[in-house]
Amino acid sequence: MIRARALEKRYGDTRILRGVTLDVGSDDFLLVTGPNGSGKTTLLRLCAGLAAPTRGELEVGVERGRLGYLGHEPLVYRELTALENLDLYGRLYRVPDRRERTGMLLERFGLWDVRHARAGSFSRGMLQRLALCRTLLHEPSLLLLDEPYSGLDDEGEQLLDRELTERAGRASFVVATHEPERLEHFASARLALV
Amino acid sequence: MTYFADVGALARKDLLLELRARDTLPAMLLFVVSTLVVFHFVLPVGSSDLAATGLLWVALLFTALLGLSRSFAAEREQGVIDGLVLAPSDRSAIWLGKALSILAFLGLAEVIALPAYALFFKPVSAALVGGVVLADLGIAAVGTLLAAMATASRARELLLPLLFLPLAIPIVIGGVGASVSADPGRYLGLLGLYDALFAIICWASFEYVVTE
Numbered sequence: 001m002i003r004a005r006a007l008e009k010r011y012g013d014t015r016i017l018r019g020v021t022l023d024v025g026s027d028d029f030l031l032v033t034g035p036n037g038s039g040k041t042t043l044l045r046l047c048a049g050l051a052a053p054t055r056g057e058l059e060v061g062v063e064r065g066r067l068g069y070l071g072h073e074p075l076v077y078r079e080l081t082a083l084e085n086l087d088l089y090g091r092l093y094r095v096p097d098r099r100e101r102t103g104m105l106l107e108r109f110g111l112w113d114v115r116h117a118r119a120g121s122f123s124r125g126m127l128q129r130l131a132l133c134r135t136l137l138h139e140p141s142l143l144l145l146d147e148p149y150s151g152l153d154d155e156g157e158q159l160l161d162r163e164l165t166e167r168a169g170r171a172s173f174v175v176a177t178h179e180p181e182r183l184e185h186f187a188s189a190r191l192a193l194v
Numbered sequence: 195m196t197y198f199a200d201v202g203a204l205a206r207k208d209l210l211l212e213l214r215a216r217d218t219l220p221a222m223l224l225f226v227v228s229t230l231v232v233f234h235f236v237l238p239v240g241s242s243d244l245a246a247t248g249l250l251w252v253a254l255l256f257t258a259l260l261g262l263s264r265s266f267a268a269e270r271e272q273g274v275i276d277g278l279v280l281a282p283s284d285r286s287a288i289w290l291g292k293a294l295s296i297l298a299f300l301g302l303a304e305v306i307a308l309p310a311y312a313l314f315f316k317p318v319s320a321a322l323v324g325g326v327v328l329a330d331l332g333i334a335a336v337g338t339l340l341a342a343m344a345t346a347s348r349a350r351e352l353l354l355p356l357l358f359l360p361l362a363i364p365i366v367i368g369g370v371g372a373s374v375s376a377d378p379g380r381y382l383g384l385l386g387l388y389d390a391l392f393a394i395i396c397w398a399s400f401e402y403v404v405t406e
């Protein structure tokens with residue numbers, strides 16, 4: 001799914017990734033760890049095609065529409081409601097049975113009752129839940145998750161555990177996290193950035 | 195056909211956002227009408243109609259600039275543009291959807307501005323309306339691309355007029371020419387050519403503007 005050789009990213013004079021080499025096969029689960037500023041987010045953005053590597057090779061063997069990216073930002077319009085946001089993404093991703101699917105996800109993530117509320121009025125954790133709905137909406141075959149548990153309460157964490165358990169082994173994952181213990185049992189490979 | 199469905203979904207989203215937040219259109223309306231009012235007093239009594247026509251185009255151009263400067267505000271917030279760039283749709287659909295929404299705002303602003311102009315200055319000719327319509331197409335095409343470029347930069351307030359105004363000169367020449375010339379056809383042709391040329395260029399190059 002992902003093949004990287006001597007991957008490097010520079011911002012100005014600062015080198016962020018120093019020759020990262022990795023292989024993520026189909027249905028692999030790669031856990032990426034490292035201190036703040038070590039380049040986890042940068043690596044995921046490169047894999048998502050949101051940034052271009054300065055040096056090295058990077059092949060991502062999945063088309064854009066099969067990729068699910070969860071970043072630090074929820075990537076939703078604050079002036080649109082939860083439902084409108086998911087509906088927009090559902091259209092863009094050509095999700096079959098869009099309405100049922102968005103409804104089902106909102107229900108699962110405990111956002112059904114606030115589906116008509118503006119995303120801008122959501123709390124941090126609610127936004128993270130909405131972002132997860134957006135990421136999972138089109139059942140991606142490659143998931144790039146950047147600190148997926150951030151902002152979630154206990155219930156939210158359990159909801160996410162359930163979604164990951166359902167999909168682990170059926171999709172490929174690259175997950176950046178500061179709590180590797182929580183995801184250890186899913187991991188088939190590990191990458192520690194420094 | 196999915197391409198146009200994407201464009202429709204994106205343009206619809208912009209109109210919905212505007213309906214919710216009312217960020218752009220009221221500002222454009224207020225600006226264009228108040229500018230025309232000021233121009234009414236700026237022109238000395240007995241000035242030629244030609245001067246008034248020129249001022250109308252100044253007002254329209256800067257109204258468009260005002261709209262363009264806000265056009266990617268919602269996407270800039272928290273990097274939502276990444277969400278659109280990640281979607282499988284052709285990236286040019288983002289450009290076309292945004293250009294259509296800008297076109298709608300421009301058109302609505304002018305529906306008010308042209309009668310106001312007729313009220314303060316002189317009646318509006320068919321050639322002028324034709325010029326405005328063709329100019330809008332060019333402004334939306336070029337402006338959307340440049341607004342996206344400027345959005346990525348920290349100096350966006352400075353960058354957008356710096357990029358847009360020089361490229362808008364042919365639009366002004368064509369528009370003013372069509373409004374005052376005895377033979378507006380030539381100028382309308384120029385505008386049409388500009389629109390077609392820049393629409394193709396912008397359509398093809400938008401992808402490179404939104405990806406690194």
Ligand SMILES: Nc1ncnc2c1ncn2[C@@H]1O[C@H](COP(=O)(O)OP(=O)(O)OP(=O)(O)O)[C@@H](O)[C@H]1O
Nearest residue numbers: 011012016034035036037038039040041042043176
């Ligand atoms: N667009 C950018 N321009 C300049 N520097 C950047 C940019 N994006 C990231 N960096 C730098 O790259 C380094 C790595 O950032 P990155 O966000 O990838 O780290 P991270 O491992 O995700 O950190 P965290 O654990 O805090 O999320 C940081 O030093 C950051 O300042």
Ligand SMILES: [Mg+2]
Nearest residue numbers: 040041042146
């Ligand atoms: Mg990070």
